[in-house]
């Protein structure tokens with residue numbers, strides 16, 4: 001790090017540049033993952049777009065590469081399976097020879113099918129916790145350990161507003177939606193794991209931060225959008241392209257002294 005008090009020596013634009021950096025993004029083909037990949041590629045980063053086979057990450061990465069003129073790679077992964085995560089790391093290293101950033105943007109969708117807490121099956125609980133929390137643990141363990149050895153890297157994990165506060169049950173009135181406890185619990189685990197790793201790896205040059213998105217619009221049912229607007233200080237839902245700029249900050253040298261931070265991109269939801 002440049003040791004100076006003279007800010008005129010600093011090119012602040014360059015601090016946000018991701019040129020030449022290799023960023024692994026899980027859940028890359030999802031709503032927020034897609035915006036993450038696009039933003040990283042636009043800032044010059046090489047994206048390793050990782051997702052389940054069904055999401056066709058190779059096709060997605062090919063498009064991304066064509067649009068942005070940076071080498072990208074699409075790889076299939078099941079984040080809850082250690083062998084699969086090890087293969088992801090090896091394939092990324094075989095192609096690029098380095099990994100500079102890890103973004104864990106995957107999630108299990110079981111939480112969208114609301115089950116009252118009293119009836120939650122063990123099977124559903126395990127699946128949500130396994131994909132969301134264990135998947136994040138494995139990605140951090142396999143790729144974060146590589147970064148710690150390399151003595152540099154940035155990890156960005158994605159918890160949820162519902163690991164910060166409880167869901168307001170009135171939000172779901174008149175809709176088919178809900179937020180089951182397993183989702184909140186798995187996301188709370190991601191928050192705690194990220195805090196833990198931020199201090200564990202701080203002296204090794206690996207920064208670990210979080211982005212908490214909230215109410216990202218995806219053609220939601222009208223009643224839900226109305227309810228959401230009533231409870232939101234900004235009186236609207238957000239868009240995936242409003243979440244992704246925070247990622248550029250956290251992955252780049254612009255945030256070189258930031259670790260253990262949870263950047264809330266939630267329109268002030270938890271401010272009142």
Ligand SMILES: NC(=O)c1ccc[n+]([C@@H]2O[C@H](COP(=O)([O-])OP(=O)(O)OC[C@H]3O[C@@H](n4cnc5c(N)ncnc54)[C@H](O)[C@@H]3O)[C@@H](O)[C@H]2O)c1
Pocket residue numbers: 026027028029030031032033050051052055077078079080104105106107108109131135158159160161212213214215216217
């Ligand atoms: N959308 C929101 O409003 C919101 C709010 C708060 C937090 N989040 C969090 O942000 C992240 C992204 O959300 P999103 O709305 O883009 O979700 P999404 O459902 O659109 O995308 C999730 C992606 O994860 C992939 N995935 C599922 N299981 C996987 C597995 N086993 N291995 C690897 N990949 C797997 C899916 O194929 C999908 O592409 C999630 O962690 C979510 O919990 C979202």
